[in-house]
Amino acid sequence: MDDAPADDGTFAFVTDERGGVTVVCDGHPQSYVDLDDPAMLAFEYVQHLAHALDLLPDGPIAVTHAGGAGMTLPRYVQHTRPGSPQIVLDPDAALTEAVRRELPLARGHRIRVRALDALVGLDGLKPQSADAFVLDAYAEGRVPAPLTTVETLGRVAEVLRPEGLALLNLADEPDQRYLARVLATLHTALPHLAIIATHELLKRKRFGNYVVVAGGSPFDVDQLRRLAARSPFPTGVRSGGPLERLRLSARPLTSHDSMLSPPPPDPGRWRIR
Template identity: 45%
Template structure:
């Protein structure tokens, strides 16, 4: 049998189910590729080195994953794009079984065609929105649940409510870990409400972000780690402070003060989802 060489990615603008995306080559890394939508970077992958994580917030999520119990993971990822974290998990924890839910079928096909998605072992991609995909998962079937779903630069509000967090908890095993990527800016009103919501379901929480974002001085990503079991807080604090991002890890009383007074989100609640200023993405 003749083995086919992987197709060479072709940079350009491509139509997808929900608009258009740009596939861009990283001029500094020949095997690095970025998917961008409406000028907002959505995913970065290095086709030769899946452990290389270019986006700072993704490195923070990987730090949490690295501190989980050794061995393969059963992982769920809500929000796929180029599947950066699933590639990382497959490379660092061989034998892991992973499910990705991504509602944009044409985007998934683009990633298959250009970014070697089929090369990721034991990965299943389902064309579905986050709530529908989660509802179809078995009870206590996941060690890791990653919620990194965005429409452009905003988080779908139906994936931030108490009702949805209850379904996520159903899918996670008792010691399982939830990772949530939140984007917010001045005042961090939305982030505080999401944290209050997650805290209504998961007892143990930690918040990871760069100091400038954590103080609400600029728009950026904040990573929530949550579990019904204790989190490796010492390790998270050390990794956050020692990484390239120089991030902080809030937990315990500091996190309680951060969240204090923020009302949780429920289905149907009115909420203003933060949108980044135009200058954020240049």
């Protein structure tokens, strides 16, 4: 399995000296999977998504994931909350089939993989059917524009239960203009917002991934800060006034005024460690 590319060359599995596997899609590291330790989350933004999920009450939770790749986060949920019903929406059937073959899911899982894109998959979900909706979908290293519009995120809000959370993994430049527009969009349907990211991103020092936590009801931001403090990466949480100012500086995204997330750095600059 070491550095075994797909037939079409769009993804590969790269095994490291510890036995963990990085799933590389379109030249970018997309997931890291350790079959022996599903709680080992190598990428900081995946840790941040996990921290947000940990805000939800103990026990099984219903989670819908838009974006699959190595299915690191569904594995984490199954490991930490056995019996959790989960849906993974990913149109790349070749990738998800290869992942399930090369990196099999644990026995007894309740993870259903649907070869659908997020928009089509959302239409098939029942109202108030999810405790969490995780948007972690990228195409050629960018978040597709239709996934962050008022229309789409309004539908996400309908799918969530009253205390449910939407979690979005968004990549942006240091100017945070894309992030600001998505925050403005989210606020129209899910007005309670927080961001979790490394300190260097919050200080606008480089391109990188922000995890936005959004709810229709208030959630425990102080607990999110405590969880973030445990991260091996210097991590912070933004909410309240600073986030309000950022949100108010931008207009919501709509189906008639949408945008892709900014292009990532040259894939040649990535290193798998």
